[in-house]
Amino acid sequence: MKGKGIRIVATGRALPKKVITNDDLSKMVDTNDEWIVTRTGIKSRYQCEEETCVSLAIEAAQKAVKKAGIDKNEIGAVIVATSTSEHLFPAVACMIQQKMEIPEEIVAFDIYAACSGFLFSLQTAQGLLYSMEKPYVLVVASEKLSRIIDYTDRSTCILFGDGAAAAIIEKSKGTYIQKSWCRGNMDALSCVGVGMGEGYVKMDGSKVFRFATGALAQAVKETLEEAQKTIDDIDYIVCHQANERIIRHVQKKYPGNEHKFYMNIDRYGNTSSASIPIALDEMKEQEILKPGMQVLCVGFGAGLTWSGALIEV
Numbered sequence: 001m002k003g004k005g006i007r008i009v010a011t012g013r014a015l016p017k018k019v020i021t022n023d024d025l026s027k028m029v030d031t032n033d034e035w036i037v038t039r040t041g042i043k044s045r046y047q048c049e050e051e052t053c054v055s056l057a058i059e060a061a062q063k064a065v066k067k068a069g070i071d072k073n074e075i076g077a078v079i080v081a082t083s084t085s086e087h088l089f090p091a092v093a094c095m096i097q098q099k100m101e102i103p104e105e106i107v108a109f110d111i112y113a114a115c116s117g118f119l120f121s122l123q124t125a126q127g128l129l130y131s132m133e134k135p136y137v138l139v140v141a142s143e144k145l146s147r148i149i150d151y152t153d154r155s156t157c158i159l160f161g162d163g164a165a166a167a168i169i170e171k172s173k174g175t176y177i178q179k180s181w182c183r184g185n186m187d188a189l190s191c192v193g194v195g196m197g198e199g200y201v202k203m204d205g206s207k208v209f210r211f212a213t214g215a216l217a218q219a220v221k222e223t224l225e226e227a228q229k230t231i232d233d234i235d236y237i238v239c240h241q242a243n244e245r246i247i248r249h250v251q252k253k254y255p256g257n258e259h260k261f262y263m264n265i266d267r268y269g270n271t272s273s274a275s276i277p278i279a280l281d282e283m284k285e286q287e288i289l290k291p292g293m294q295v296l297c298v299g300f301g302a303g304l305t306w307s308g309a310l311i312e313v
């Protein structure tokens with residue numbers, strides 16, 4: 001990808017108003033705050049009431065475009081990573097085009113790649129940017145996971161939260177390296193589609209845990225190798241926020257660099273495709289991320305899929 005880099009110009013996020021604490025969940029299933037915090041690091045998560053996957057996506061996209069200060073006429077593609085849209089079609093991306101009145105001469109589509117959705121969208125955006133005239137791609141990740149969660153299943157309902165975030169992507173001469181993987185698997189993590197029975201997340205937690213620790217470690221190591229860099233050369237590592245213990249497993253492989261692993265899972269839970277861009281937006285807002293910094297984003301999820309992207313913000 002030498003000479004064909006991309007960077008994140010600006011981000012935005014949108015969250016439902018309602019917060020669900022571990023104590024709230026303990027009134028619904030046989031669980032407790034101590035178990036959830038110890039096993040996952042999660043203390044609370046957001047849950048949609050009025051909000052929809054589409055409304056969150058639009059709000060996040062509007063904020064990102066505003067912060068980037070760009071002209072919406074210069075957006076050549078809208079890509080939305082989601083697995084939880086209210087509609088199979090039209091795509092959420094098309095609803096963003098309508099609401100934001102982005103000129104019609106664009107491509108607009110959704111990507112179904114579960115928790116790797118944002119990173120796979122980023123890779124797709126890179127390809128599009130080098131094959132189209134307009135300078136920006138709007139990438140959004142939006143999830144209303146509460147729609148596909150069985151709130152009588154304590155092994156899954158404590159993990160997930162709703163939320164969305166968006167990023168404006170442009171071409172850049174700076175570093176951009178991305179590596180992605182797929183290993184088709186139906187047993188570890190799945191959810192059936194419309195008309196196919198109970199549309200709830202089914203997960204073998206320990207199988208996913210074992211996969212995730214290996215996948216994250218591989219993505220960090222091989223993306224750095226591909227970039228011919230070490231962890232000392234990069235500023236932050238933003239992992240998909242699925243379980244604090246999964247991130248700590250990788251973190252301990254890099255002594256002296258523990259502080260580079262950003263975590264916000266305590267306040268959001270696992271927001272699937274939205275977790276990485278939500279973290280990036282929070283970090284930019286708090287000025288933890290400054291222009292020109294190099295961030296290694298690493299994600300994994302159902303598929304099974306995983307990806308590492310070293311990108312400038």
Ligand code: UT7
Nearest residue numbers: 030031032035039115154155158205206208209242243301
């Ligand atoms: O984006 C990717 C999505 N998914 C993931 O990343 C999930 C990866 N996996 C995990 O994060 C962990 O496997 C979990 C947090 C889901 C579970 O943690 P664990 O340490 O692997 O627990 P476990 O499944 O081995 O269960 C241990 C015990 C079991 O009881 P017994 O059989 O030992 O009596 C479970 O029934 O904990 C019980 N348990 C709970 N107890 C209280 C399971 N869920 C709960 C709960 N509250 N919510």
